[in-house]
Amino acid sequence: xxxxxxxxxxxxxxxxxxxxxTGTGVLxxxxxxxxxxxxxxxxxxxxxxxxxxxDGGSSPDSVTFxxxxxxxxxxxxxxxxxxxxxxxxxxxxxxxxGPLDAELTVDRQDTAVxxxxxxxxxxxxxxxxxxxxxxxxxxxxxxxxxxFLQDQEVPIVTPWPGSTFLDTRGGDKGTDDMGDDEWLWRxxxxxxxxxxxxxxxxxxxxxxxxxxxxSATSAGEQGWTEQFTDWYEQLGGEIVKTVTxxxxxxxxxxxxNELFESDFDAWALSFALxxxxxxxxxxxxGGYGGQLLMEDGLRDTALIDEVGExxxxxxxxxxxxxxxxxxxxxxxxxxxxxxxxxxxxxAAYDATNVLALAVHHAGDTSPEAVQQSIGDISxxxxxxxTTFAEGKDALDNGEEINxxxxxxxxxxxxxxxxxxxxxxxxxxxxxxxTEFTIPADELKEEIDEY
Amino acid sequence: xxxxLAQEVIFGLVIGSYIALGAVGFTLVYGLVNMINFAxxxxxxxxxxxxxxxxxxxGLPLPxxxxxxxxATAVVGWGIARITFEPMNETGAVPLLMMSxxxxxxxxxxxxxxxxxxxxxxxxxxxxxxFDDLGFFVTSQQLLxxxxxxxxxxxxxxxxxxxxxxxxxxxxxxNEDLAxxxxxxxxxxxxxxxxxASGLAGxxxxxxxxxxxxNPTTGFGQLLLIITAAILGGAGSPYGAVVGAYLLGIGxxxxxxxxxxxxxxxxxxMAFVVLIVVLxxxxxxxxxxxxxxx
Numbered sequence: 001x002x003x004x005x006x007x008x009x010x011x012x013x014x015x016x017x018x019x020x021x022t023g024t025g026v027l028x029x030x031x032x033x034x035x036x037x038x039x040x041x042x043x044x045x046x047x048x049x050x051x052x053x054x055d056g057g058s059s060p061d062s063v064t065f066x067x068x069x070x071x072x073x074x075x076x077x078x079x080x081x082x083x084x085x086x087x088x089x090x091x092x093x094x095x096x097x098g099p100l101d102a103e104l105t106v107d108r109q110d111t112a113v114x115x116x117x118x119x120x121x122x123x124x125x126x127x128x129x130x131x132x133x134x135x136x137x138x139x140x141x142x143x144x145x146x147x148f149l150q151d152q153e154v155p156i157v158t159p160w161p162g163s164t165f166l167d168t169r170g171g172d173k174g175t176d177d178m179g180d181d182e183w184l185w186r187x188x189x190x191x192x193x194x195x196x197x198x199x200x201x202x203x204x205x206x207x208x209x210x211x212x213x214x215s216a217t218s219a220g221e222q223g224w225t226e227q228f229t230d231w232y233e234q235l236g237g238e239i240v241k242t243v244t245x246x247x248x249x250x251x252x253x254x255x256x257n258e259l260f261e262s263d264f265d266a267w268a269l270s271f272a273l274x275x276x277x278x279x280x281x282x283x284x285x286g287g288y289g290g291q292l293l294m295e296d297g298l299r300d301t302a303l304i305d306e307v308g309e310x311x312x313x314x315x316x317x318x319x320x321x322x323x324x325x326x327x328x329x330x331x332x333x334x335x336x337x338x339x340x341x342x343x344x345x346x347a348a349y350d351a352t353n354v355l356a357l358a359v360h361h362a363g364d365t366s367p368e369a370v371q372q373s374i375g376d377i378s379x380x381x382x383x384x385x386t387t388f389a390e391g392k393d394a395l396d397n398g399e400e401i402n403x404x405x406x407x408x409x410x411x412x413x414x415x416x417x418x419x420x421x422x423x424x425x426x427x428x429x430x431x432x433x434t435e436f437t438i439p440a441d442e443l444k445e446e447i448d449e450y
Numbered sequence: 451x452x453x454x455l456a457q458e459v460i461f462g463l464v465i466g467s468y469i470a471l472g473a474v475g476f477t478l479v480y481g482l483v484n485m486i487n488f489a490x491x492x493x494x495x496x497x498x499x500x501x502x503x504x505x506x507x508x509g510l511p512l513p514x515x516x517x518x519x520x521x522a523t524a525v526v527g528w529g530i531a532r533i534t535f536e537p538m539n540e541t542g543a544v545p546l547l548m549m550s551x552x553x554x555x556x557x558x559x560x561x562x563x564x565x566x567x568x569x570x571x572x573x574x575x576x577x578x579x580x581f582d583d584l585g586f587f588v589t590s591q592q593l594l595x596x597x598x599x600x601x602x603x604x605x606x607x608x609x610x611x612x613x614x615x616x617x618x619x620x621x622x623x624x625n626e627d628l629a630x631x632x633x634x635x636x637x638x639x640x641x642x643x644x645x646x647a648s649g650l651a652g653x654x655x656x657x658x659x660x661x662x663x664x665n666p667t668t669g670f671g672q673l674l675l676i677i678t679a680a681i682l683g684g685a686g687s688p689y690g691a692v693v694g695a696y697l698l699g700i701g702x703x704x705x706x707x708x709x710x711x712x713x714x715x716x717x718x719x720m721a722f723v724v725l726i727v728v729l730x731x732x733x734x735x736x737x738x739x740x741x742x743x744x
Contacts, residue, residue, distance in 0.1 A: 072559075072562070072567075076567045077567055077568055217715045241711050242711055242712050243706075243711065243714045244712060244713070244714050244715040245714060245715050245717075246715050246718055248667070248671040249465075249662075250464075250465060250468050250658055250661045250662050250672070251461065251464055251465055251661055251662075253461045253464070253703075254458055254461045254462075254702070254703035254704075254706040254707075254717070255706055255714060257457055257458070257461070257706075258706050258707060258714060274568075274569050274662070274663065274665065275662075277569070277571075277663070278661065278662045278663075281661075284576075285576050285578055285589045285591065286578070286587065286589075287578055287580070287587070302568065306571065
């Protein structure tokens with residue numbers, strides 16, 4: 001009995017020790033993620049730097065753009081192509097003499113797509129005084145940092161965010177008054193456009209009236225799901241079931257089983273790439289069948305490599321990757337990089353060109369002048385140009401220009417957004433084949449504010 | 451006639467199998483080395499990459515690949531423990547814990563630097579066996595994973611109960627000082643524990659490489675469930691860890707059936723509700739008492 005009591009007490013002690021030590025570990029792990037990132041608000045706000053190394057209005061020796069990048073973290077597989085496309089743009093810009101006849105450089109810093117790290121990176125860019133503008137930032141960084149970014153008063157042109165948060169935020173509001181400017185522009189089509197396009201495509205082109213959705217819980221995937229559901233139901237379709245799941249699971253069979261207990265014409269998948277591959281394998285193993293529609297973020301050659309055969313016949317709806325300058329860009333890109341190209345990389349090329357032309361148009365690197373020039377060099381008025389070299393020549397000749405990009409025509413709306421066609425493609429073992437296209441003009445009729 | 455929840459239970463057994471092998475190794479280290487090894491997930495990741503290299507790159511048959519991963523991870527895990535944990539064995543649980551956290555970061559990011567972030571999958575031809583009248587299906591891969599885990603548990607049981615080394619391990623786990631004065635070489639026991647725990651992690655890694663692929667966070671992603679299974683079963687008890695792992699797995703999959711549409715992501719949370727309830731009713735975990743008195 002005594003032995004048993006002692007054993008029981010030891011057991012209690014062991015458990016207390018175990019839980020205490022585990023708790024300490026979890027706390028330490030959490031703290032490790034915070035070290036060096038939280039800095040309070042002191043020192044925030046506008047910086048007096050004029051960006052770049054210009055001095056009193058004279059031509060600078062160099063112009064630098066800051067590029068917050070996903071060098072590590074969940075989305076790091078997207079960065080190599082974006083970096084390669086940015087570097088290609090920089091090379092072409094410098095070959096053409098550079099903005100303000102200065103050498104353009106990009107200061108690329110890792111944010112791991114984490115809010116605090118992104119905040120510190122932006123703060124460093126601004127405080128250094130060397131950065132004329134910023135080329136980057138993801139939706140999940142922009143949304144929580146929105147007020148902070150506005151306080152910095154530095155122009156940001158980013159190829160990443162699809163978030164609906166930016167549908168009515170950003171841009172210059174179509175006015176010359178700096179007071180209403182919101183300092184952020186995006187060169188990639190917003191989720192609102194391609195989810196509405198996907199919904200319209202399913203209903204009008206494919207005749208699918210009932211759908212189910214399997215969705216991750218991350219902000220981007222949840223946002224896609226909510227947007228798609230809203231548009232699909234608004235246009236007359238019915239979402240019969242939505243099953244949500246946390247990312248990173250070894251198997252999603254139970255979620256698929258739950259989803260396929262309902263009756264529907266097609267199902268949509270909104271997950272990041274690695275989990276999507278696992279789910280598609282599970283779907284195939286379970287023999288569930290049905291027409292699959294995937295979100296735009298999965299349009300990646302890795303999807304074809306991993307499950308091109310398994311997912312043959314599935315659809316993927318994404319904003320068109322091919323703008324007016326796409327062929328020219330692609331040809332140059334293939335000569336300089338082997339990285340698999342994706343929409344955001346092409347948009348990074350456009351963002352770099354937009355900023356360089358804006359600097360050249362502005363005549364100096366002050367944030368206000370660059371911000372005011374972004375709309376001027378990209379909107380439909382003026383001579384159409386598709387490269388920095390063409391744009392610089394036209395500007396030097398005193399012409400107004402309209403830069404047309406590689407992924408869209410880069411005609412910024414008043415909120416700093418761009419339009420584009422939505423393409424629904426069919427997956428084959430060899431790649432993506434266009435199934436049908438929903439023109440941007442049709443979508444403009446549906447979307448009130450963007 | 452369909453068997454209610456049969457399909458969900460099968461899925462739960464699969465998930466429980468992933469967790470079980472990790473949890474057994476984790477809890478063996480806790481019981482015998484008296485440390486919480488937060489780097490255990492990285493040992494699983496090493497196993498996943500070893501399995502990928504053996505099966506996909508070297509083209510070995512899967513059973514050989516599993517064996518290679520087991521041995522390779524056992525040796526690497528033991529080597530890492532010799533270099534990092536053994537020299538500070540006398541410093542106490544918290545310094546060892548901090549070391550394991552740091553080691554986990556280093557290994558995880560080191561593998562990311564070397565191997566990159568993307569997953570490498572081990573492909574199998576999968577056959578699906580359907581029992582529509584009974585309301586479930588099972589795939590050859592699921593049977594392999596469940597069978598592999600059960601085989602490993604049986605081998606572990608025979609090792610702990612039928613070999614002198616296993617019995618010495620149990621004795622050391624119960625009372626290291628008494629084991630020492632009884633003539634048991636506890637240093638040898640610790641070496642054996644690291645080899646066994648790492649080897650089991652290697653097998654778990656191969657199973658994960660089959661299902662979700664090998665990437666730098668493959669094992670880390672399972673760590674919370676592994677720790678939970680170990681606590682649920684009774685920290686330090688390998689048998690308890692197995693029971694805890696399968697309870698967790700089944701809890702995670704069955705709860706999907708009952709959660710409302712749009713809230714199914716809470717299935718993992720339901721597993722932790724089970725943990726809280728069990729700990730409130732039985733603070734020593736599910737089988738802790740039995741193991742201690744046996």
